[in-house]
């Protein structure tokens with residue numbers, strides 16, 4: 001008997017309706033009211049497409065959760081998983097494995113220079129938790145400065161450091177101590193009501209003001225380009241300025257590159273756009289193109305050296321799990337072979353010009369912004385007031401969101417796009433073609449009239 005003969009075949013005997021029914025009844029649908037969860041059965045995927053149970057293909061215009069950077073079912077990555085399972089499915093993290101050694105060596109090639117000590121987790125959330133603990137152990141200080149309009153994960157520590165209102169919906173006590181919030185960098189809707197460049201990037205200066213007045217600050221935590229909260233691209237001065245502030249005040253900089261890493265913005269990591277090296281870089285998602293769950297907390301050598309004679313009080317059973325590391329090796333090789341980081345940078349002007357033209361045509365678009373293959377289309381009721389169609393309060397109260405309605409229409413037309421509160425995220429796999437970009441943007445174009453007619 002071959003091993004495949006003994007595999008359970010139950011899934012294949014079910015209809016899409018049965019699969020959806022079991023999923024809804026027996027699982028939690030996340031970040032939502034359970035009653036409203038009516039998931040589509042996805043049965044297959046390839047390249048830039050996901051395929052439903054009836055065989056209908058959808059252009060994956062946001063790479064699922066901005067994570068399938070290589071596109072679906074890359075054969076080299078798929079094979080690396082099978083090969084690792086045959087070779088060594090698991091060894092506890094205290095042992096040395098060839099897979100971890102190989103990946104660590106490769107990471108030195110792609111991470112910013114000076115980031116060279118690695119702790120592997122199984123999610124971005126856990127990688128952030130590791131970063132916070134490392135920063136606190138290293139500095140002996142307790143506070144993390146995070147920003148409003150940020151997302152860093154869903155567990156107690158990382159949700160406590162999350163600025164957006166998802167934090168409010170946490171269980172009692174979940175807001176957590178040890179985090180203080182500063183202003184986001186958001187030139188379109190500046191929380192300080194300033195205008196760039198006359199502001200002199202005052203939002204960075206305010207972080208310095210916080211460091212000096214809070215005391216006991218271990219680290220400043222930043223998404224280089226804010227992801228779920230709107231693809232907010234900072235002005236060029238922001239990161240160099242904050243790097244200087246962190247250095248002058250003896251505070252660590254943690255860059256959360258969970259969404260912005262792995263070529264998404266046209267560089268391996270977004271901090272490279274501004275020539276800044278953080279003390280700790282956190283990433284996940286694109287590291288394996290999402291084929292297996294892997295996160296990474298990577299630190300400077302100086303931080304690594306500290307733990308030579310200090311107890312490293314952290315670890316997981318599944319840390320550095322060989323099955324998660326092998327596909328990361330394959331992903332890096334594939335990204336290099338296909339030259340995907342440059343490809344994302346080269347396609348950026350094309351996407352930008354298409355989106356700018358879309359903005360000319362639709363009065364419901366307040367702003368388009370992004371870098372590489374990572375763009376937001378921000379919808380507003382009125383360009384003067386910049387008032388969005390919906391807010392987070394609508395979302396957490398279960399009110400229907402206009403962007404979801406538009407995304408639903410696009411899905412029916414065969415384009416899957418992420419819609420968040422009042423913006424869309426355009427972030428296709430980095431293998432996307434110009435024709436596929438056209439198709440996705442055309443689908444948005446077709447249905448934006450729904451928003452235009454609601455403008456005031």
Ligand code: PMP
Pocket residue numbers: 065123124125126128151152153154223227228256257258259284285
């Ligand atoms: N940080 C950022 C910037 C993210 O975008 C996310 C996920 N969207 C996370 C952390 C959490 O990662 P994960 O979902 O893998 O736990």
